[in-house]
Amino acid sequence: MHSNRYIFIYSTVKVIIVAILLTVVAIGLKPKQQYNIKVEKMQNILASVNILSTTKNAEELFNKYIVDQKVIDVNGNEQPNLKAFDINVEQESKVPADKRKLPIYICKTDKGETKYILPTYGKGLWGPIWGYISVNDDKNTVYGSFFDHKGETPGLGAEIATTAFQAQFAGKKLFDDNGTFVSIKAVKGGADKNDVHGVDAISGGTITSNGLTKMLMDELKPYENFLKQKN
Amino acid sequence: MSNIKEKEPLFSAKIAKTFLGPLNLNNPITVQILGICSSLAVTVQLKPALIMALSVTIVTGFSNLIISIMRNSIPSRIRIIVQLVVIATLVIIVDQALKAYVYDVSKKLSVFVGLIITNCILMGRLEAYAMANKPWPSFVDGIGNGIGYGMILVIVAFFRELLGSGKILGMSVIPDSFYQAGYENNGLMILPPMALVTIGVIIWIHRSWKKSLIEK
Numbered sequence: 001m002h003s004n005r006y007i008f009i010y011s012t013v014k015v016i017i018v019a020i021l022l023t024v025v026a027i028g029l030k031p032k033q034q035y036n037i038k039v040e041k042m043q044n045i046l047a048s049v050n051i052l053s054t055t056k057n058a059e060e061l062f063n064k065y066i067v068d069q070k071v072i073d074v075n076g077n078e079q080p081n082l083k084a085f086d087i088n089v090e091q092e093s094k095v096p097a098d099k100r101k102l103p104i105y106i107c108k109t110d111k112g113e114t115k116y117i118l119p120t121y122g123k124g125l126w127g128p129i130w131g132y133i134s135v136n137d138d139k140n141t142v143y144g145s146f147f148d149h150k151g152e153t154p155g156l157g158a159e160i161a162t163t164a165f166q167a168q169f170a171g172k173k174l175f176d177d178n179g180t181f182v183s184i185k186a187v188k189g190g191a192d193k194n195d196v197h198g199v200d201a202i203s204g205g206t207i208t209s210n211g212l213t214k215m216l217m218d219e220l221k222p223y224e225n226f227l228k229q230k231n
Numbered sequence: 232m233s234n235i236k237e238k239e240p241l242f243s244a245k246i247a248k249t250f251l252g253p254l255n256l257n258n259p260i261t262v263q264i265l266g267i268c269s270s271l272a273v274t275v276q277l278k279p280a281l282i283m284a285l286s287v288t289i290v291t292g293f294s295n296l297i298i299s300i301m302r303n304s305i306p307s308r309i310r311i312i313v314q315l316v317v318i319a320t321l322v323i324i325v326d327q328a329l330k331a332y333v334y335d336v337s338k339k340l341s342v343f344v345g346l347i348i349t350n351c352i353l354m355g356r357l358e359a360y361a362m363a364n365k366p367w368p369s370f371v372d373g374i375g376n377g378i379g380y381g382m383i384l385v386i387v388a389f390f391r392e393l394l395g396s397g398k399i400l401g402m403s404v405i406p407d408s409f410y411q412a413g414y415e416n417n418g419l420m421i422l423p424p425m426a427l428v429t430i431g432v433i434i435w436i437h438r439s440w441k442k443s444l445i446e447k
Contacts, residue, residue: 010304011312014316018316021320021324025323029328039334155422
């Protein structure tokens with residue numbers, strides 16, 4: 001039988017060894033992990049303008065197609081010295097809309113068309129959902145979209161991450177004919193074919209669909225002034 | 232009389248038995264019925280299953296080795312905590328390495344890698360084998376059990392991906408002509424219940440092959 005003293009010393013030494021070991025591993029692998037996160041963000045942004053990339057060519061394609069990025073405030077004025085890529089959209093979504101830093105990525109497609117990519121962040125059923133919406137240079141018609149989630153149910157809410165769901169967004173409009181911002185809604189039971197503001201919600205994924213609708217409304221509304229500025 | 236014990240060769244018949252046991256007559260999933268939960272969750276596709284199998288094999292092998300090396304110094308009153316610390320440390324290292332080198336797969340495995348800590352196979356092997364045996368046989372036992380677990384995982388994932396998505400490792404293997412002739416992917420195979428059924432079928436086949444496993 002070991003004494004209490006032995007047990008205390010034994011556990012203390014063990015904890016110290018383990019702590020040092022884990023710290024070394026965590027610090028050693030951190031640059032590589034952060035690079036992976038960066039590349040994934042680039043891939044997501046590219047996916048919203050329908051450009052497919054792999055982990056290998058994402059950085060190259062990003063530099064080629066994303067010609068400019070800027071950060072604006074709610075009035076549509078550009079904020080100097082800020083890079084869109086460095087803005088943490090999750091944190092910004094918690095800030096009141098009028099104080100938010102709003103990142104915008106500007107993409108030039110192969111045809112020479114300009115697309116504006118706007119990031120969004122919101123809540124699904126089990127955890128956060130996020131995505132990117134790209135609009136044509138009329139700043140009204142949606143060109144493409146990309147959504148992802150942390151823990152939505154596979155086959156139900158997780159369907160928002162499928163291309164079939166995302167493809168519905170192309171051609172939808174953010175403003176109505178009177179120039180009022182109405183955003184895009186996921187309509188339960190299926191959207192009307194002529195509805196330019198609605199897409200089919202996920203059957204069995206009502207809360208995720210509602211979360212997505214709320215996310216688009218809350219996160220795109222602050223861009224309203226920017227979207228109304230015509231070039 | 233010399234009191235130096237005769238050294239056991241590295242690859243004796245006993246070691247071979249320690250290694251092969253978990254692959255067949257003492258398989259952790261089909262015979263010991265351990266580690267079922269993760270085998271239901273990560274077998275939708277082959278690639279995550281392969282990575283999970285590799286991760287578990289590394290963790291079982293090295294946790295057995297480390298605990299066996301320390302076995303004479305571990306105070307018996309806190310041995311479970313000590314075992315858990317070793318397992319948790321190894322799992323965190325594996326998790327960090329996956330995030331750094333196979334990021335896309337690590338996202339799919341997400342919570343399940345963390346849950347290797349609670350995988351019954353690990354604690355089971357440490358208590359039953361590593362606490363009482365020398366480092367080398369313990370390491371072999373750990374690797375054997377990891378492979379025995381991984382083997383079932385890969386078999387289940389192979390059939391689920393093939394029948395559920397018509398793919399193997401993400402590549403389509405069912406020709407288009409089949410689909411035109413009316414074949415359809417079985418969506419049920421993607422859902423967890425079918426993993427349980429598949430494991431059940433494997434256990435059934437295993438027991439009809441090895442009659443000694445059938446309980447009287």
